[in-house]
Amino acid sequence: MNAISVKAGYEPANKESNNGRVSGGASVTFNAGDFKLRASMTDATVVNASSLNGLALAIEKPDSFILGYKVSEKESKPQKVPLISYSFDFSFQFMNSIKVMEKPLNLKYTHNKPLHNIGDSKTILDGTLVFNSANNVSANHELGSGDCKLKYSYVHGGLTTLEPSYDTKNKSWDLAVSRKVYGDHVCKATYQMKSNVLGLEWSSTSKLDGSFKVSASLSLADKTLPKLAAESSLNFDI
The missing domain is CATH 2.40.128 (Lipocalin)
Structure with a gap:
């Protein structure tokens, strides 16, 4: 189709940018x-x-x-x-x-x-090894960079997803936790250890009403005002 x-x-405008x-x-x-x-x-x-x-x-x-x-x-x-x-x-x-x-490896x-x-x-x-519908392990590597990102994904009860990841070059951990609410809505929280940034996100995807995402990120290191962003999209069949 x-x-x-x-x-x-x-x-919106923040401390780094005076204009939205x-x-x-x-x-x-x-x-x-x-x-x-x-x-x-x-x-x-x-x-x-x-x-x-x-x-x-x-x-x-x-x-x-x-x-x-x-x-x-x-x-x-x-x-x-x-x-x-x-x-x-x-x-x-x-x-x-x-x-x-006997497990699918997607390359x-x-x-x-x-x-x-x-x-x-x-x-x-990129490679993702799928153990079952709730567990998979993925790796991402750029040739010649010496960097490899490893991620484990676990889905609990079909609603909550836990995704810890490790960057071998920076030797740092990241963590993402998301949960489905109200049907097609997802609430997600992330933490990046190297940059010490906490992120929050609310998103929804619908074939009928389109999708939207509202996000905020806060640097815990310098305690500046959080960065806010909102976006929306619509799909039309022709």
Whole structure:
């Protein structure tokens, strides 16, 4: 089924920014047999006259591969006559699933290649071993970075999810706890040990009414005012 998704968000002014920030975006998805064609843009594409900044194109075969192409505006030194230059990033992702001791192991290989600077290419490997519907272990590794993120996910009673994770490079733990309430609503709390940041989030996803998310993050180290953000999206079938 073809669909249009529209998203808008707002982050109020805080100590770091005197002005509130409005964000938005839209995407269009077309089904072409076994494939999906998707085009998306952010508010940067249409604010201050139309541009290519934030434009992304992708072709996807579900559970198999995704090929993507993204345009973003490059930072340049101040000049008398502003010159707009863009960077073009190409990415491809392959997905597969194998059996390990009769348990499904979902694998994902992602390669991001900036066409303007080949040296900035990144290759990321993801793997998730599913023991049962309530327990799984996942790992994320960027080749050449020496970093590996490990996460364990446990779902209790189908409502509460506990997700501790460990970053081997930074040697730090993160923790996320979420619970489903009122049907399709989710309340989530996170804590990042390295940055000492506590996060709270309330979200809802509905095919009929769209989705929304209200979030707040508080740095426990410097005790500044919490950062607040709200966003909402609507989906339209075409």
